[in-house]
Amino acid sequence: MTPTSHGHRALRWTAGTVGALALMALGAAPAGAADPAPGVVLGKIAPIDGVKPGSALSVPISFTNTGPAALDKVWMEFDVTRGLSHTEVPSNCGRWDGQAHDDLPAFSNLLCEFDQPVRPGVVYALEKPVALKVLDHSLYDLLRVAIWGTEPVSEGGFEPIPGTAPAVKLVERPDDTPAAPGSARPDGGDFATVDVTAENTADFQVTGARLEGGVGDTVPLEVKFTNAGPGWVLRDGVSPAVVRIKMPAGTSVAKSAGFCRNLGSATYECGMGDSWVDEHGGQTYDFKLRIDKAVPGAKGSVALAGKLPRPFDTVRSNDTADILLDVAGAGATGGSGSTGTTGGSGTASGGSGTASTGGSGSTSGSTSGSGTGATGGSSTTGSTGTTGLSSTGGALASTGSGSVLPLTAAAAGTLALGAGALLVARRRADRQR
Template identity: 60%
Template sequence: MPPTLSGSRATRRTAGAVGAVALIALGAAPAAAADPEPALVLGKIAPLDGLRPGSRFTVPTSFTNTGTAALGKVWMSYSVTRGLGHTEVPSNCLRYEITDFDEEPSHSVVVCQFDQTVKPGVVYAPERPLTLKALDHALYDELRVTVTSTETGQGDGASEPVRGTGPALKLVERPDETPAAPGSAQHAGWDGATVKVTAKNTADFQVSGARLKGRAGDTVPLVVRFTNAGPGWVLREIGAGATRIRIKMPAGTSVTKTDGFCESLGSGTYECGTAQAWINEGEGGTYRFSLRIDKAVPGARGSVALAGQPRPFDIHKANDTADIVLDATGGGSTTGGGSTSSTGGSGTGTSGGSASGSASGSGSSGTGGTATAGTAGTAATGGGMADTGAGPALPLAGAAAGAVVLGAGTVLAVRRRAARQR
């Protein structure tokens, strides 16, 4: 029978109750020999590179029971990030989805239960290797394989599991393979491996600039955007941002309001980050500043440019930079004339979704002067990216309240990560 996927809280309560009964028994009866501890070790799984979007591929997996006693059943799970998909799911397996959360991207999980004896010192493998497919937006993905001797819960954010409809899968012995050595298990009753999967695909990171207009003394809004135009999504190392955006302000201006995702590098230059280590195709971020025109400098220009980690997947370099053009005239006052500004779209960041913003859209009102979005193309916002006034992400240089929220999110992420390891 497939696993029932009981929750982790229920598992902890059951474990506590069993522990209490055991303590009572110790006081009433002589101590008995402890049961042998189960031990499982996965075989090596090589990274998968050069897959073509739309193609299918198999994942050969095997494991050894390195303990001293036979096991009555085991579970194997296969978790893939969003660029990969499961194909036919056997009837003794369950499939469910887990949404993105804090620093973990969304992933799809298949858990298979094998009700058969697993002898010690023998290599076992599913009789048919699991088949996966590379989706159109595959680029940098991960496959997580685990084998366990006990049933574990789904973790937070999981959908209702669905039973597979394909022919049931069973384990077979592999006498031609060398078993893992006794005592080599690194965990009690489980083992896991994360496999890098890379597809032959590209992702076009691009930025848009802006055109500003006003008089000396005016304060004008500056809005610039970053977009992943696809077709691939990009997953970086967890804990790092997807990319960095460097913004150089035009001469003769000073920043009166900084976007929460950006920090000053000095000399009128700011560097902005992203909320997560991944960027979905068709999504991006919006960065908003307020600039005071201190004096009119003829031909004043700033710039927006991609920075940070190398981008070997991005073959379109012409849209990696854009200009910020300032048309300023002398005179004016610090209160400005109250003219309107066009910020190039009204899309706001959303977690896991996208909302497009057109370069000709209307924006909010400024305090004297006009700002018009640049012409680097349409930019979509979403995926929890930077957008002051909307979006769940924390600023890079946020206030103490942001740190409290981050701490709470980290605790939940650790709970989810622990559930995935089993």
């Protein structure tokens, strides 16, 4: 992607509590400013539920010029998360796609310029709705629509690739009720965040291990969380999975895995470095256990935990697994146990979710922060969008009690999905899950 000197004003998706996204244009006037500037106001866009993977999706968009005079041009932006795709790019639009990296899930962006007069007090709509494709891994996704009545300001974005499809135009909707005069945001633009929920599933599962050693030995333990798909899962500022690990009796933890905290009683609760997990992605947790004494039949466990519901996960038989321990001279633990690696060896997870031991999180010792996402729910225009699953956030800590799970060094995060760039700043304040 090539930098451009002519971009847009980046709009930040600021993650607050689950169920709300506050968007704020950079450089906008204070929300409480008197005499709000005239501008453009989007019509209501309903949340979209029950779409089928592989299907086409049409989203009608309308707006009103609430000012006293006609506008010569308007600019509209359509951003989607990785489970959705723009099906065509009109010649008066440009598109660019961002691959998952660092704190960013993959996304696609479309910025369009409408070079035609827009009269005040009249509702306008696109002559044909925004066309999207629901991809096979779609589950919880976001569409963000933004509009400006003045040319967007460059914030060091990237140059979109011009479209080749016929240009899309604006048409008047005289029978629609226009927005009230003076109801525009102080910066004269507007935006809406829309939840798109697909009829899809995602199989969250864990893998245990079998350990061998003698009293006094320190042995590696590797356990895994994997999203077997087919859908990816995007949460709002919290780890998409919580894994609780109970160590076998007679052992103590010499070294803890990243993204984990000690609950006491030889139990650890672990999250991920990001707020999404791609299909076939996940996280590996590497511990070092010291065998303090031989306890016949000692056995630990790995289990999916946490308070967030998982209605998309219909397979519960793989939500738990055993950690079996064979201590020399103490007899075998018995039973076949769960799948795992003898001695717990293996590599740490990483990547963007393209392998079953990788995932959208960072390596287990890193401090990668969280992205921002959402799940099914309602939408609003203006400075607040809504998301569906409710939770209370979280940020990683090495100690603590109860069910609060940290999410890596992440907080105060902002996700800017815009025509110029999609930016995520880490959350660095505590967010409870």
